[in-house]
Amino acid sequence: MTSQIFAPGVQQVLDTVGIFVFALSGGLLAVRKNLDIFGIAVLAEVTALGGGVFRDLIIGAVPPAAFENRGYFFTPLVASLVVFFLHPEVQRINRTIQVLDAAGLGLFCVTGTAKAHDFGLGSVADIALGMATAVGGGVARDLLAHELPSLLRWDRALYAVPALVGSSVVAVLIALDRLDGVTGTLAALTAFVLRLLALRYDWRAPRAWHRGSGSSAADDPA
Amino acid sequence: MTSQIFAPGVQQVLDTVGIFVFALSGGLLAVRKNLDIFGIAVLAEVTALGGGVFRDLIIGAVPPAAFENRGYFFTPLVASLVVFFLHPEVQRINRTIQVLDAAGLGLFCVTGTAKAHDFGLGSVADIALGMATAVGGGVARDLLAHELPSLLRWDRALYAVPALVGSSVVAVLIALDRLDGVTGTLAALTAFVLRLLALRYDWRAPRAWHRGSGSSAADDPA
Amino acid sequence: MTSQIFAPGVQQVLDTVGIFVFALSGGLLAVRKNLDIFGIAVLAEVTALGGGVFRDLIIGAVPPAAFENRGYFFTPLVASLVVFFLHPEVQRINRTIQVLDAAGLGLFCVTGTAKAHDFGLGSVADIALGMATAVGGGVARDLLAHELPSLLRWDRALYAVPALVGSSVVAVLIALDRLDGVTGTLAALTAFVLRLLALRYDWRAPRAWHRGSGSSAADDPA
Numbered sequence: 001m002t003s004q005i006f007a008p009g010v011q012q013v014l015d016t017v018g019i020f021v022f023a024l025s026g027g028l029l030a031v032r033k034n035l036d037i038f039g040i041a042v043l044a045e046v047t048a049l050g051g052g053v054f055r056d057l058i059i060g061a062v063p064p065a066a067f068e069n070r071g072y073f074f075t076p077l078v079a080s081l082v083v084f085f086l087h088p089e090v091q092r093i094n095r096t097i098q099v100l101d102a103a104g105l106g107l108f109c110v111t112g113t114a115k116a117h118d119f120g121l122g123s124v125a126d127i128a129l130g131m132a133t134a135v136g137g138g139v140a141r142d143l144l145a146h147e148l149p150s151l152l153r154w155d156r157a158l159y160a161v162p163a164l165v166g167s168s169v170v171a172v173l174i175a176l177d178r179l180d181g182v183t184g185t186l187a188a189l190t191a192f193v194l195r196l197l198a199l200r201y202d203w204r205a206p207r208a209w210h211r212g213s214g215s216s217a218a219d220d221p222a
Numbered sequence: 223m224t225s226q227i228f229a230p231g232v233q234q235v236l237d238t239v240g241i242f243v244f245a246l247s248g249g250l251l252a253v254r255k256n257l258d259i260f261g262i263a264v265l266a267e268v269t270a271l272g273g274g275v276f277r278d279l280i281i282g283a284v285p286p287a288a289f290e291n292r293g294y295f296f297t298p299l300v301a302s303l304v305v306f307f308l309h310p311e312v313q314r315i316n317r318t319i320q321v322l323d324a325a326g327l328g329l330f331c332v333t334g335t336a337k338a339h340d341f342g343l344g345s346v347a348d349i350a351l352g353m354a355t356a357v358g359g360g361v362a363r364d365l366l367a368h369e370l371p372s373l374l375r376w377d378r379a380l381y382a383v384p385a386l387v388g389s390s391v392v393a394v395l396i397a398l399d400r401l402d403g404v405t406g407t408l409a410a411l412t413a414f415v416l417r418l419l420a421l422r423y424d425w426r427a428p429r430a431w432h433r434g435s436g437s438s439a440a441d442d443p444a
Numbered sequence: 445m446t447s448q449i450f451a452p453g454v455q456q457v458l459d460t461v462g463i464f465v466f467a468l469s470g471g472l473l474a475v476r477k478n479l480d481i482f483g484i485a486v487l488a489e490v491t492a493l494g495g496g497v498f499r500d501l502i503i504g505a506v507p508p509a510a511f512e513n514r515g516y517f518f519t520p521l522v523a524s525l526v527v528f529f530l531h532p533e534v535q536r537i538n539r540t541i542q543v544l545d546a547a548g549l550g551l552f553c554v555t556g557t558a559k560a561h562d563f564g565l566g567s568v569a570d571i572a573l574g575m576a577t578a579v580g581g582g583v584a585r586d587l588l589a590h591e592l593p594s595l596l597r598w599d600r601a602l603y604a605v606p607a608l609v610g611s612s613v614v615a616v617l618i619a620l621d622r623l624d625g626v627t628g629t630l631a632a633l634t635a636f637v638l639r640l641l642a643l644r645y646d647w648r649a650p651r652a653w654h655r656g657s658g659s660s661a662a663d664d665p666a
Contacts, residue, residue, distance in 0.1 A: 057501060057506075058497075058501075058506065058507055058508065058511060059506065059507055060506035060507065119507070121507055121511060121512075122512070122514065124514050124517055124518075125507065125511040125512070125517070128511070128517070129511070139588070143587060143588070146590075147590070148477070148589070148590040149588060149590075151482075151483075151486075152474070152477075152479050152480075152482070152483035152486060152487075152588065152589075153479070153480075153483070154478055154479055154480040154483070160482055160486075161482065204480065205480035205481050205482045206480060206481055207475075207478065207479070207480050207481070208474075208475045208481070208484065208527065208528050208529075208531050209528055209529050209531075
């Protein structure tokens with residue numbers, strides 16, 4: 001079981017923190033969309049657990065971990081209560097949340113890649129599912145909130161690329177049989193730091209190449 | 223098999239009525255969105271069967287019941303034809319449909335919770351999946367129709383909470399080993415009556431707590 | 445294994461062409477929505493592989509073929525690069541792409557129906573999943589791009605009906621034990637030609653029946 005990168009207790013603490021922060025981002029979007037407390041809870045659950053549920057359905061790990069571990073399920077509910085009562089304060093510490101969210105991104109791309117490998121998938125699928133674990137919940141959040149997924153928007157700092165790099169590092173470590181607590185942590189830190197740099201310097205991915213005088217607006221048809 | 227709460231023939235009749243009414247709501251939304259008969263059929267199928275398919279994928283009951291039972295599949299097609307030819311009349315009996323929809327909500331949260339339990343999930347997951355069985359089709363309907371899910375909207379009467387109560391009653395009954403046709407029916411009636419009361423008195427869930435003079439519109443950013 | 449309609453090498457070539465063309469349509473939508481290269485790649489992957497992944501989850505073929513076959517995964521990435529650098533040229537050959545897309549539609553409804561049958565589903569489910577294989581990726585593409593699914597829109601030429609016909613022909617061939625490379629090709633050609641005719645003559649499905657003087661706009665409420 002390479003997915004046991006960390007000692008079980010450490011893993012549970014890290015997962016809980018990551019789930020909590022992802023859930024906060026779901027709850028805050030629900031508040032911005034003027035949803036009720038039930039909508040806050042749904043978006044918190046979906047953001048926190050959606051990526052892992054998608055990965056588990058694809059690899060055949062049913063029921064998904066999110067439905068087996070009560071801690072995974074209750075953590076977003078706690079985050080929902082925090083958002084419900086304290087959302088102005090939570091929004092005020094937005095930078096802190098972005099840093100913690102980056103940490104969750106780093107953690108989940110690493111553990112997601114390792115879990116896919118445990119279920120016998122090839123390295124390319126491992127990387128794709130590691131990324132999906134990290135970013136899938138945010139996509140599900142935006143779909144349910146009736147928004148263009150933030151992940152796909154050009155005007156947002158890189159989010160998926162740090163996860164892609166972290167997942168790829170893990171895949172290489174697995175291929176070299178060198179994945180353990182230390183190297184796994186380094187892979188997560190790589191994704192974490194890349195995401196922080198992307199936020200700090202507003203790194204973006206390029207849009208489609210427009211030759212000549214064409215602007216992107218010019219070929220924006222109905 | 224606790225999921226055999228009702229005699230098989232009774233279950234099939236109840237399921238068919240519930241599926242038919244859910245399908246009507248999908249078909250009517252398709253008409254309002256100006257979709258063609260194919261869109262009517264797709265939204266009818268998805269509304270009627272989506273919640274159960276989601277539950278079955280999560281618990282590993284593949285192929286899902288919706289793909290094994292021809293009656294489950296053809297019932298929404300009949301509802302689609304009814305909507306196609308008679309939608310003004312169907313809309314006129316909207317109150318009747320809301321009552322039948324509430325009955326479907328009560329039925330599906332009960333049978334969904336029991337089926338999840340049959341597949342060995344814990345009580346929290348049972349409750350979550352019972353709710354998802356009852357409300358998931360409506361969410362899929364709204365996503366496909368490109369609308370903010372009605373389930374999450376603040377300005378709609380409680381829909382998920384009655385299902386949550388019904389599912390929770392079933393989970394308690396299972397824990398007490400008291401789930402049978404009579405108690406299961408009472409659980410479904412509880413959800414049904416709660417939904418009718420929510421409709422009658424326009425009960426809503428609270429939105430996030432706004433302290434001071436802040437209004438919800440005030441923190442509605444881009 | 446009836447799903448081996450074609451020799452494996454032929455199948456791989458056909459699948460690759462179909463996946464490539466579907467991926468182009470996903471990438472082009474991403475360009476129109478002003479997404480970055482990562483968004484182009486995501487929509488290309490989802491459009492090309494989404495229908496098959498849905499089918500495989502429903503029939504219990506996990507991990508889905510898209511996650512087992514590297515060629516399936518890399519083909520949309522190649523299409524993404526083509527769109528990224530050459531999208532004005534790609535848009536200029538739109539008619540060619542529509543023809544190839546129709547060929548992909550014909551191919552995937554046939555192979556999807558046959559694969560569902562291999563996993564022991566009944567003929568109605570086979571037909572539904574054959575159709576879903578052919579059209580599901582396009583629905584996922586539109587959902588992620590925050591658009592009403594083109595499949596459901598009244599103002600587009602028939603897309604699902606050709607797939608429905610192709611899938612139904614395959615189901616009949618299976619029932620008669622006559623599905624082979626020749627008859628499977630004829631079924632795919634039937635769907636292909638129907639789609640081309642629908643494009644050529646702008647065939648559409650009817651909208652709901654409006655009796656009296658009512659127009660569809662008149663019952664288009666909020």
